Amino acid sequence: MTQPMRFLSDNTASICPEVLAAIAQANRDLVVAYGDDPWTRRLDEALGAFFGAPVRAFAVTTGTAANSLALAALSPPYGAIYCHPEAHIAVDECCAPGFFTGGAQLERIAGAHGKLTAEALTATLDAQHVSVHTIQPACVSISQATERGTAYRPEEVAAICKVAHGRGLHVHMDGSRFANAVTFLGCQPGDVTWRAGIDVLSFGATKSGALGAEAVVFFDLKLVRDFELRRKRAGHLLSKSRFIAAQLLAYVESGVWRRNAERANALARRLGEAAGERLLDPVEANEVFVELGAAGKASLRAAGFEFYDWGPPASGEARRSPPGIRTSATSRRCARL
Amino acid sequence: MTQPMRFLSDNTASICPEVLAAIAQANRDLVVAYGDDPWTRRLDEALGAFFGAPVRAFAVTTGTAANSLALAALSPPYGAIYCHPEAHIAVDECCAPGFFTGGAQLERIAGAHGKLTAEALTATLDAQHVSVHTIQPACVSISQATERGTAYRPEEVAAICKVAHGRGLHVHMDGSRFANAVTFLGCQPGDVTWRAGIDVLSFGATKSGALGAEAVVFFDLKLVRDFELRRKRAGHLLSKSRFIAAQLLAYVESGVWRRNAERANALARRLGEAAGERLLDPVEANEVFVELGAAGKASLRAAGFEFYDWGPPASGEARRSPPGIRTSATSRRCARL
């Protein structure tokens, strides 16, 4: 075996052929820069068709930018953003939400298998006094698929949105693995977003085959407001925007979003089946969490497998056996398994 | 009874005579503004004598300013600030820490009776991966007395500081009721601060009799750095600084800090004894948390008592009986009880 078996980030994967071809095809002519190009101008229409509803969609190159710009559209600088303790925005974005909002705080609401529930959200909001002294409840952010590889059902999303909207809060969905979740659910993209009440979605393509392309998709068009100015001042308006838009168009219009997700999900299922009793969470998208123990991990690594330790890191003398690993069965490489 | 019995914020109280006299006495002559006056110049020395150690002390007018400026000296904009879920900085400051730090996040660590423990801190830090993607552990903030009216013992503070310093984190103490805690503990002010490892203290006088005077007290002098610039750009450098400094000097040098605290603590103890079984937390400083039930609360209010509902507010139709009340036995008014 000449290459390691890499079950690391989805982003270890390369660009899928459909997306790379789209970049090459867009590489002709002089076109107006900064988004006034034929590809970017088609984004709203193409994503509107994908979601089955009118949308405003804005391209950026990273999930952190998509999430943070979306949250800054939903929360004032003194706002509370409710999310799961394992949410990417809480764990993996180096305080980007605080930076983009100007100081908003993340309020964590625990839940099994990476999911925030309507009940827990209700209890949290019930327990909070709101006055001029307090943080001001602003929005809820959920991840689809979650950070534990599970997928919210449409009715789960709807229940969360109902609670949030009833309190005047907006709802954001971090959809960096949106394709994997929708493919698993067998539903339409609109079923777990606007039909269930989602106001703004970070729609990810990078983890599923793009070079670097995410869209902030507004279903509630009133919320767009000054989004373009905020994107610009954050350095996230690309001069040659056509090449980001072209990735997104190819991703949704060629059907590759679904093909890549089906393949990745299927490979993850195989891994999950092999894990049997050791599985820590249901395998619904393309992430697999397995309890291996120190010996199991060592032996897999000796055999050339690469994967992340998950759960608490060892600390100081009190080294403990980390309880699990995380593997990402990405779209392209996992054929080797 | 012509006046209500007000068990609300400590700040319903007026200015104590010693402090008001100090303001009047400082009201003479032309003196250089913005802190280059004889009163302000004596602050370091007077607070150094009070704490028994060299300090740098900076006057501000509110506890929120003191806490937030202190935290901004301890955390970068991408930092994690560990605190109890009921901490004033987390609950009552309208995202001020996020504003002053430029985006740092509050990480909540639960604990009984308002206290964060060294064990819980260790467990939390052990469980966190730190990389370029994550929030960066920066500092710990504890309240003395706590938001539940309890006081950290010197050894509890020392244990927390030992864990924090061992991981490269600094420790801030929110001492808005510092006098009440020290008086209860019967220790020296230095015993629960620098001797136990505290790096920066928000030393409050307002809740104990000042008009509006708090000091940010640095025990680790290296941490002062650009504090004065940050205070100025936040609008917290008062032009007539002498009147804030004079309050602080009178507060520590006249001994009124201890007399007010003794009185308030004693009154709180009497209330606590009367509450008996209904007491929710030990009464160690000047706050009393009592389980009254809806009927008990209504009857007290009918009799002219004013107090806060504490615990979760009622929400919508699902009105529940709030579990407790909060009373603050402040320094001056409680003689009426």
Added chain:
Amino acid sequence: MTQPMRFLSDNTASICPEVLAAIAQANRDLVVAYGDDPWTRRLDEALGAFFGAPVRAFAVTTGTAANSLALAALSPPYGAIYCHPEAHIAVDECCAPGFFTGGAQLERIAGAHGKLTAEALTATLDAQHVSVHTIQPACVSISQATERGTAYRPEEVAAICKVAHGRGLHVHMDGSRFANAVTFLGCQPGDVTWRAGIDVLSFGATKSGALGAEAVVFFDLKLVRDFELRRKRAGHLLSKSRFIAAQLLAYVESGVWRRNAERANALARRLGEAAGERLLDPVEANEVFVELGAAGKASLRAAGFEFYDWGPPASGEARRSPPGIRTSATSRRCARL
């Protein structure tokens, strides 16, 4: 002569008797904290009467806080704030406007004797492209009296406001020496504020006799929006708010605002007359700028006078004779002249 003649900041002065008495008189009873007290509740009415129009007024303790909070109500984080190059917000507030707005930029428009003119504002705005790439014109800020001791006439203010409003910009007035300007102009407070188009005023009392009290006064009530939350998160909501409100009430209702200003202006006029040809700016309020030359300055200082060097500081080897000095004839001390 036992005491120096101090022509430094207005803030070298002490508290005037009327204001100190008001603080002492408010020092009775338990009253609800954080602004729900009888003094604070009367602010809108008292200042409305003072200005002759409905207002919303919010007390803070420093001019930097008043200005910055006002500007944050008028400018988004990507806004342009137009001001004179010598404006206090540009020169003396350590980037507070950038901090409170979250990044807005100050665009300087030069003008003689500290004044920004409608013509210069028009020319500046005409010359600016506005697109998603640019800073977004947001508001204008003028100082009354200016940093050179001159006062805008009502028609000058009106002309500026007309240009600004015609472009969709709001207008802020930094009125730290508002009393001095109005007294000089012999007009009503409303004549140079809302009647001329001012949207928000920083109304200063500190420089004219208060301990520390300024009001942010909204004439355009729609602009208040989230002001109270922004004040709180900046640490500028005082717990014992009554003592700040009481200062402001005494200041406007006792007539001391005018008495102090009349005296300070008169003393400044005497100084100005004595300066004769050496005067750099018309003396209209309580600031006097005089060309003394190095020898003149040295001799005055030897005689016990204290004053600021103004204009460029000497630098390195190229020490130049600073062109002028600044004296502030404040309300209380100047009787000695």
Added chain:
Amino acid sequence: MTQPMRFLSDNTASICPEVLAAIAQANRDLVVAYGDDPWTRRLDEALGAFFGAPVRAFAVTTGTAANSLALAALSPPYGAIYCHPEAHIAVDECCAPGFFTGGAQLERIAGAHGKLTAEALTATLDAQHVSVHTIQPACVSISQATERGTAYRPEEVAAICKVAHGRGLHVHMDGSRFANAVTFLGCQPGDVTWRAGIDVLSFGATKSGALGAEAVVFFDLKLVRDFELRRKRAGHLLSKSRFIAAQLLAYVESGVWRRNAERANALARRLGEAAGERLLDPVEANEVFVELGAAGKASLRAAGFEFYDWGPPASGEARRSPPGIRTSATSRRCARL
């Protein structure tokens, strides 16, 4: 003529063949994400060889991100950043410097043909008082080539850096058209950067043929500090970093940076020669500013030319004849002229 002659932004151009090929060649294998890949790991070495000095280089996708992250490494939130009034950071980045620094202000220093001079910088710094009240001088930012298409000579850069360093300020260079400037100057890349005293460079490749690739290049390695955390929290750490690094490597190692610049500069020179007397600035890089008058502009536009109006926009009734236009002779399209 079927296609317009587009003299708009350099960014209307497409990706040059060498860079697109590099992206395709990097599109193989699974590689670790977020910068721990073979391409990114070679950046320091490759750019070090290009500049002839040890560097730390960090890839981002936009010039605004590069500039703002660089400035945030050089200025505290209360800092003054000195730049030309026409600088991209002042005119075309929607307050990004204020956002990334947390509130720093841009201080404009005018100069002919887009250049800031050492003399003007000295005069500006000499004229500034610095105290706790003032904005704090932090750094200087110059553009190479400038926004008027001129190039700083090495000795001009050195003179600016000498003044700045002598006052404790760092110097940033916005090199979005760095290749054009160096090619015109006929010098080595190091001659106008580190040898002349530049501390940090925004090294642009996008305007000269990349899809979207810029490097923040530190010559003063001590200044790197927390750059990677700031890049991450701004959403500018790309998961598939290899594709940004691969563009930069191809750009400097294939020599295409010079070939594209030579071609663009030559075409700009031809345009400039044709403009004759109407030329507003010397043509030194790939920008041409011409005085055309309204009639000249209309006739060129009728003939299919596209170009920007430059100088003040018309406003309201007072429509004036805009004094000039801007054309960018970019690397690929201008062959058609």
